[in-house]
Amino acid sequence: DTEVTQTPKHLVMGMTNKKSLKCEQHMGHRAMYWYKQKAKKPPELMFVYSYEKLSINESVPSRFSPECPNSSLLNLHLHALQPEDSALYLCASSQVQGARYNEQFFGPGTRLTVL
Amino acid sequence: QKEVEQNSGPLSVPEGAIASLNCTYSDRVSQSFFWYRQYSGKSPELIMSIYSNGDKEDGRFTAQLNKASQYVSLLIRDSQPSDSATYLCAVSGSARQLTFGSGTQLTVLP
Numbered sequence: 001d002t003e004v005t006q007t008p009k010h011l012v013m014g015m016t017n018k019k020s021l022k023c024e025q026h027m028g029h030r031a032m033y034w035y036k037q038k039a040k041k042p043p044e045l046m047f048v049y050s051y052e053k054l055s056i057n058e059s060v061p062s063r064f065s066p067e068c069p070n071s072s073l074l075n076l077h078l079h080a081l082q083p084e085d086s087a088l089y090l091c092a093s094s095q096v097q098g099a100r101y102n103e104q105f106f107g108p109g110t111r112l113t114v115l
Numbered sequence: 116q117k118e119v120e121q122n123s124g125p126l127s128v129p130e131g132a133i134a135s136l137n138c139t140y141s142d143r144v145s146q147s148f149f150w151y152r153q154y155s156g157k158s159p160e161l162i163m164s165i166y167s168n169g170d171k172e173d174g175r176f177t178a179q180l181n182k183a184s185q186y187v188s189l190l191i192r193d194s195q196p197s198d199s200a201t202y203l204c205a206v207s208g209s210a211r212q213l214t215f216g217s218g219t220q221l222t223v224l225p
Contacts, residue, residue: 040218041217042203042215042216042217042218043159043203043215045212045213048212056212088158090158090159097211098211098212099211100146100147100166100207101147101164101166102147102207102211102213103149103161103164104149104161104205104213105161106151106158106159106160106161107158108157108158109157109158
């Protein structure tokens with residue numbers, strides 16, 4: 001089973017709102033990722049969790065706050081976002097971070113619109 | 116200089132033809148190479164992984180890797196309209212994270 005699930009599928013929020021994106025995988029993977037993708041651009045890495053610990057933060061603004069409650073779950077907490085943060089937010093997972101055969105599997109994404 | 120470059124397209128081929136997608140990378144220590152297919156409005160789907168020089172075939176898809184030339188390609192045989200999508204080349208290099216190319220948009224014409 002190579003399924004990564006994400007909720008919600010769509011999210012519209014105002015600049016003063018607080019919301020959370022959720023991601024879940026049941027493949028026993030120990031690395032999980034958040035990416036941001038703008039239209040007609042490739043995915044852009046935001047955060048990497050390895051064995052439930054944050055291992056990479058690609059200089060993401062503090063209005064994005066990741067959390068990994070356990071090995072299957074990954075959250076992205078959003079607060080005081082800007083309209084330019086509107087994008088497709090993708091979660092991915094892989095067996096381990098940095099391994100040679102590091103196949104990453106993506107969830108369906110959350111389409112975020114910030115008004 | 117971009118780390119992973121793809122022919123930007125768009126690329127159009129007639130149904131039944133071979134579609135050829137190309138990708139070059141700059142990090143010589145790269146060891147893992149992936150092709151993702153992304154339909155409009157959807158998330159990337161892993162379709163091929165290749166780690167050694169040569170060809171790897173999976174159904175209508177063939178990935179080719181030449182580490183000396185720092186070149187990886189994807190051939191799609193007997194192209195179908197359902198293959199119309201953006202194809203992303205991704206490389207895992209010295210940083211052990213995926214670096215994506217900008218993608219090639221493929222249209223298969225009926």
